[in-house]
Amino acid sequence: MLLPKQHVIKASLVLSAAALAMSLTACKSSGNGANQNFVLNGAGSTFVYPVMSHWAQSYNDLHNNVQINYQSIGSGGGVQQVKNGTVDFGASDYALTDAQLAGMKPVLQVPETAGPVCITYNLPGLAKPLQLSSDAITGIFLGKITTWHDPILVKDNPGINLPNSKIVVAHRTDGSGTTAAFTTYLSAVSPEWKSKVGQGGAVNWPAGVGAKGSEGVTEQVRQFPGGIGYVELTYAQQNKLPIASVRNLAGNYVQPSTASTTAAIAAFSDQLSKDPRSPIVNPPASAAQAYPISILTFLLIPKDGTDQAKRTALKGFVQYIIGDGQATAGQLNYAPLPDGVKQYDQQTLNQMTVNGQPIP
CATH class of the missing domain: 3.40.190.10 (Periplasmic binding protein-like II)
Incomplete structure (x- = not known):
């Protein structure tokens, strides 16, 4: 559909x-x-x-x-x-x-x-999907990584000719469960994010432009070259926007998908059987094919x-x-x-x- x-x-x-x-x-x-x-x-x-x-x-x-x-x-x-x-x-x-x-x-x-929160971006001409480590993602959304040719991004994407252009961050302005999931992940992988911003459905974003709903974030990314944002996967696909692979604790860059989300769920099966409210972000290294923002x-x-x-x-x-x-x-x-x-x-x-x- x-x-x-x-x-x-x-x-x-x-x-x-x-x-x-x-x-x-x-x-x-x-x-x-x-x-x-x-x-x-x-x-x-x-x-x-x-x-x-x-x-x-x-x-x-x-x-x-x-x-x-x-x-x-x-x-x-x-x-x-x-x-x-x-x-x-x-x-x-x-x-x-x-x-x-x-x-x-x-x-x-x-x-x-269950589903993945994907990182979508507007960088026409890349030879393959952008790869992002947790350091890259937190650096971008903290406002510390401001250009696409930053050394951390270059390291994540060997052999890819990244443009030396400005990054335009898009984030949610409304109370959002997608934001809660995304900031839970950022807090799990970055002590700096956890102490400066924290997690929740609405946070004080250090950088970027705001939009209402996944629809609004998708539109912001689509309109601005160099844009990047976080949305549910279908929104990116229906707008023909590319989707980044995210590095998990096993060291693998994984695309968001049904299979990689299922792998993340499986990694937390014991916790979920006791309390389904348990987050399933940043699964352990044993879950080699798990997408880390699910x-x-x-x-x-x-x-x-x-x-x-x-x-x-x-x-x-x-x-x-x-x-x-x-x-x-x-x-x-x-x-x-x-x-x-x-x-x-x-x-x-x-x-x-x-x-x-x-x-x-």
């Missing part, structure tokens, strides 16, 4: 106010809802938008009385809308901590897929609700995502969840209630 053109992305799944009002009226429950039409509204992660769009359409094809509208507004926005109770579900590329959960009504966090993404679902038929429809959609939907994730550069995480998801999903009672 192709990602829509960027000027269309943000609005592509959002109902008009009138249509939304009509749909919500149709969703008022009575009985089990078998003959009702439902609109399930979600919001959050731009990282997961390509596969979420696919899941929404595929599920509607199977259940034409259920329409899923998902707003690609960033993980921070999705968390806030779940907290405010204005959506049926959210999506975030970072798991909420116990402290964050304590300030909200009970929320279930369900890992939905993340799990999460659905955020209110634990309880009042509309039995609509809550049942929501549970069915999530059941599809963690079940049959996993088989299609790889087509859009996302890694299917391992069995241990899927078992965790099922146990978590079974905790959904309506008016305090389990959903059949």
